[in-house]
Amino acid sequence: MTDAVETKSQTKTKVKKEKKKGRWTRRGFIGAGLIAGGALVVGVAIRPGDRTDELEKHVAGEDEHLLAAWVKISEDNRITAIIPHGEMGQGIHTALSAMLAEEMDADWDALDIMEAPAEKDYANFPLVREFVMGGKSAPGIVSDTLNGAFLGLAKTMDMQITGGSTSVRFTGVSAMQTAGAAARELIVKAASETWDVPISALRTEKSYVYHDSSNRSAPYGEFAVAASSMSPNLQPKLKARKEYQLMGTSLPRVDIPSKVDGTAQFGIDAQVEGMKTATVMASPVHGEVVSTIDKSAAEATPGVLSVHNLGNFVGVVAEGYWPAKMGLDALDVTFTNSASDSVSQESLFAQYAEALDSGKRKTMHKGGNVVKGAEGAAKVIEAEYSVPFLAHACMEPMNATAWVRDGKADIWCGTQNPLGTRAAVAKALEMELEDVTLHTAFMGGGFGRRAIPDYVLQAASLSKVSGHPIKLIWSREETTRQDHYRPAVLGRFKAAVDDDGMPLTWESVFNHEGEPKEASDIIYGISNKKVEVVDSPSHTRLGPWRSVDHTQHGYFTESFIEELAHAAGKDGYEYRRALLAGKPRFLKTLDAAAKLGKWGEALPAGQARGISIVESFMTICAQVVTVDVTGGAPKVLHVACAADPGFAVNPDGFEAQMQSGIIYGLCAALHGEISLEDGAVIQSNFHDYEILRMNEAPKIDTVILTSDARLGGGGEPGTPPIAPALANAVFNATGQRIRSLPMRDLGLGAGS
Amino acid sequence: MVQLKINGKPTQLDVDPNTPLLWAVREQTGLTGTKFGCGIAMCGACTMHVDGEPVRSCSTFIGDVEGSEVTTIEGIAQPDGTLHAVQEAWIKHQVPQCGYCQSGQIMSAVALLRDTPNPTDDDIDAAMSGNVCRCGMYDRIRAAIKTAANMPKAVGG
Numbered sequence: 001m002t003d004a005v006e007t008k009s010q011t012k013t014k015v016k017k018e019k020k021k022g023r024w025t026r027r028g029f030i031g032a033g034l035i036a037g038g039a040l041v042v043g044v045a046i047r048p049g050d051r052t053d054e055l056e057k058h059v060a061g062e063d064e065h066l067l068a069a070w071v072k073i074s075e076d077n078r079i080t081a082i083i084p085h086g087e088m089g090q091g092i093h094t095a096l097s098a099m100l101a102e103e104m105d106a107d108w109d110a111l112d113i114m115e116a117p118a119e120k121d122y123a124n125f126p127l128v129r130e131f132v133m134g135g136k137s138a139p140g141i142v143s144d145t146l147n148g149a150f151l152g153l154a155k156t157m158d159m160q161i162t163g164g165s166t167s168v169r170f171t172g173v174s175a176m177q178t179a180g181a182a183a184r185e186l187i188v189k190a191a192s193e194t195w196d197v198p199i200s201a202l203r204t205e206k207s208y209v210y211h212d213s214s215n216r217s218a219p220y221g222e223f224a225v226a227a228s229s230m231s232p233n234l235q236p237k238l239k240a241r242k243e244y245q246l247m248g249t250s251l252p253r254v255d256i257p258s259k260v261d262g263t264a265q266f267g268i269d270a271q272v273e274g275m276k277t278a279t280v281m282a283s284p285v286h287g288e289v290v291s292t293i294d295k296s297a298a299e300a301t302p303g304v305l306s307v308h309n310l311g312n313f314v315g316v317v318a319e320g321y322w323p324a325k326m327g328l329d330a331l332d333v334t335f336t337n338s339a340s341d342s343v344s345q346e347s348l349f350a351q352y353a354e355a356l357d358s359g360k361r362k363t364m365h366k367g368g369n370v371v372k373g374a375e376g377a378a379k380v381i382e383a384e385y386s387v388p389f390l391a392h393a394c395m396e397p398m399n400a401t402a403w404v405r406d407g408k409a410d411i412w413c414g415t416q417n418p419l420g421t422r423a424a425v426a427k428a429l430e431m432e433l434e435d436v437t438l439h440t441a442f443m444g445g446g447f448g449r450r451a452i453p454d455y456v457l458q459a460a461s462l463s464k465v466s467g468h469p470i471k472l473i474w475s476r477e478e479t480t481r482q483d484h485y486r487p488a489v490l491g492r493f494k495a496a497v498d499d500d501g502m503p504l505t506w507e508s509v510f511n512h513e514g515e516p517k518e519a520s521d522i523i524y525g526i527s528n529k530k531v532e533v534v535d536s537p538s539h540t541r542l543g544p545w546r547s548v549d550h551t552q553h554g555y556f557t558e559s560f561i562e563e564l565a566h567a568a569g570k571d572g573y574e575y576r577r578a579l580l581a582g583k584p585r586f587l588k589t590l591d592a593a594a595k596l597g598k599w600g601e602a603l604p605a606g607q608a609r610g611i612s613i614v615e616s617f618m619t620i621c622a623q624v625v626t627v628d629v630t631g632g633a634p635k636v637l638h639v640a641c642a643a644d645p646g647f648a649v650n651p652d653g654f655e656a657q658m659q660s661g662i663i664y665g666l667c668a669a670l671h672g673e674i675s676l677e678d679g680a681v682i683q684s685n686f687h688d689y690e691i692l693r694m695n696e697a698p699k700i701d702t703v704i705l706t707s708d709a710r711l712g713g714g715g716e717p718g719t720p721p722i723a724p725a726l727a728n729a730v731f732n733a734t735g736q737r738i739r740s741l742p743m744r745d746l747g748l749g750a751g752s
Numbered sequence: 753m754v755q756l757k758i759n760g761k762p763t764q765l766d767v768d769p770n771t772p773l774l775w776a777v778r779e780q781t782g783l784t785g786t787k788f789g790c791g792i793a794m795c796g797a798c799t800m801h802v803d804g805e806p807v808r809s810c811s812t813f814i815g816d817v818e819g820s821e822v823t824t825i826e827g828i829a830q831p832d833g834t835l836h837a838v839q840e841a842w843i844k845h846q847v848p849q850c851g852y853c854q855s856g857q858i859m860s861a862v863a864l865l866r867d868t869p870n871p872t873d874d875d876i877d878a879a880m881s882g883n884v885c886r887c888g889m890y891d892r893i894r895a896a897i898k899t900a901a902n903m904p905k906a907v908g909g
Binding site: 262271663 | 851
């Protein structure tokens with residue numbers, strides 16, 4: 001593997017600097033052993049340097065010994081998995097804990113789980129290492145969050161991000177499994193020495209060590225102390241898949257019981273003594289600031305305590321949310337003017353079109369020669385597609401609670417980026433990182449939005465100026481209008497085809513270079529290709545949106561390939577198969593979706609199927625949509641989804657992610673549009689930014705394929721294929737090619 | 753001062769009668785299981801029962817429910833902690849993802865099953881389409897409602 005080579009060169013510098021016992025290995029650094037405050041501690045850290053002493057104070061309670069950066073054990077054999085990722089419903093606390101428990105042979109039923117604190121020691125080193133040394137490229141959420149300034153380990157110190165479908169792929173394999181295996185080996189070694197028996201005579205099960213021939217057994221906790229003086233194996237042996245007992249089974253999610261009885265604690269549920277509630281408004285035109293403000297009516301509103309002009313937003317502090325909202329509604333405020341005021345949806349796309357016509361192009365992907373390749377072509381086919389901005393529309397409006405006093409700050413919120421949030425608060429308040437404490441909560445949806453801490457900084461500012469602990473709650477309107485949107489993109493495509501209709505060349509150009517880079521590449525075997533991007537910025541804030549750039553490019557690519565198939569007079573499924581020759585994982589996934597979706601079987605009049613396949617975050621996902629257009633608007637009856645993530649750690653959880661990703665993408669395809677008028681976002685709430693509902697939700701069937709590929713992501717890969725599969729189905733039903741989303745304005749009449 | 757019963761308990765709330773029921777309950781009683789989603793009765797996250805009927809508490813003034821019996825997500829299990837059949841079915845089908853909408857979903861489902869013990873797909877569409885689930889767990893919600901309908905102890909909450 002190429003990453004092993006690169007890792008080696010990294011090893012030398014790291015070891016010298018950190019004078020540590022271990023070194024970078026393919027799986028990362030493992031170190032162990034120290035004594036802190038009289039307590040014996042065993043540490044296994046997957047990072048460049050053994051920092052268990054620093055970690056212990058954050059996570060270990062009395063009588064508990066830190067067994068790893070990712071696991072601690074008490075002498076009464078209580079084992080706690082420490083999860084460095086936020087829970088937003090993706091089931092990550094369950095999946096990562098299972099990966100640890102699997103390799104450790106820990107008792108799943110007795111395992112405790114805690115979310116890691118927002119400390120630098122829990123920064124995502126496994127994640128960083130993956131894209132610096134091994135993985136294909138950085139997940140988009142990383143670069144978007146840090147404004148692209150991430151290349152170099154020095155700049156990764158504040159990364160503790162949940163996104164990019166990275167948790168299982170990177171943290172799970174590089175940290176949880178390795179730590180679990182190393183911990184188990186240490187315990188077994190300690191047992192072997194204590195009992196004076198060979199390691200080979202011992203076995204482990206459910207947090208116990210057994211020596212069967214002498215009929216002895218003891219809990220892991222008994223050996224924690226003895227194990228602490230031992231050096232861990234730097235490359236513990238991981239189990240083969242056939243040995244798994246927890247991984248690959250659908251363990252019930254640990255977060256679900258609290259989510260059916262109302263006890264789950266989300267950010268909005270934070271309670272702090274003396275807390276006041278605030279709500280805010282920033283300029284509807286992003287980037288503009290407060291011009292004039294008359295506070296009198298707001299201040300006279302019953303329950304309002306104070307009104308604040310903080311430059312780029314105004315805030316009302318009150319005894320509760322309702323008086324705060326009433327106060328804000330009464331506030332007389334105007335914002336500055338700028339050139340952004342004249343931007344409309346039409347002018348924006350005209351700007352993109354001009355950039356595509358004459359802007360400076362940068363090559364994203366290249367192969368062969370598209371000029372020579374097109375010589376002798378039978379036909380050239382061109383098409384243009386566009387997609388709008390999209391809001392995340394998390395069910396839980398943005399909110400955070402802050403208490404800034406005595407040179408310190410406490411923050412309570414749900415965030416996909418705890419450490420980055422903490423660092424941003426420290427910077428904004430001109431404090432040291434150590435003076436900011438972050439208390440994380442469940443997220444009522446994230447989808448990329450909660451990687452950006454703007455709402456947290458506002459809460460901190462309001463607490464500072466008002467002197468109260470402040471719970472800031474954004475209205476749904478503010479949440480919709482002050483989002484960081486999925487970029488709007490215009491893409492132009494061109495292909496030269498031979499006499500048989502097969503592509504000789506593939507060319508595309510689009511605006512907005514985002515992440516990940518491979519999103520705009522093609523999976524098909526076309527030897528001459530050129531994919532280019534132009535820069536055409538707008539004032540509208542952008543951010544990572546579930547699957548990042550794959551939603552735009554998945555839709556474009558899988559629509560255009562279908563257009564080529566149609567021009568060739570060929571079936572979309574067979575055409576793709578021909579272009580995926582020699583790619584068995586793709587073929588297998590496509591075939592599985594076709595089979596599950598009954599591709600080729602007869603349907604009643606007015607119904608049709610469409611197919612697509614997209615690889616994202618190292619998971620291949622193919623979908624077949626069955627649509628009915630007899631009612632005018634397209635109604636999705638069924639989605640067949642086949643996905644190959646290599647291996648699904650929690651199959652039911654993975655299936656839930658596919659279902660969720662499909663509905664999220666379907667909502668965007670049918671309804672999703674954030675548009676601009678006079679520079680401001682038009683949409684405000686669920687009446688004009690519609691969310692897919694029960695009566696529109698199709699039946700979804702999922703088949704999960706296993707392959708020998710490295711683990712792929714789960715949270716995002718279900719989203720990109722659905723829009724093109726639906727658009728292709730609508731074409732097959734109506735002959736109408738959908739080149740712009742959303743498709744709500746089709747004007748499809750009955751029988752059309 | 754507004755008097756009402758919340759989850760069977762007589763309660764007096766010192767709030768402006770024009771405060772939405774949602775905020776009065778969340779901020780005055782400590783019962784935070786009911787969620788704020790949109791504020792305009794478009795998403796259902798704030799669904800509570802008032803005298804047994806599901807209402808959008810973000811758009812219902814507390815003054816208008818004076819003297820009523822209000823039930824929240826915290827009030828549908830048995831006093832001994834035994835979960836309602838709908839809650840059991842929700843766990844069985846692993847319905848929640850982020851979970852934020854689920855209090856409202858469950859309150860709507862409880863009301864549906866009380867009035868329509870064996871709902872058809874159309875019944876489920878009609879009763880549940882006012883509740884948005886951004887994580888898109890509609891397939892599982894539908895399946896869980898059908899499971900709950902077949903549980904022997906499916907009683908109104």
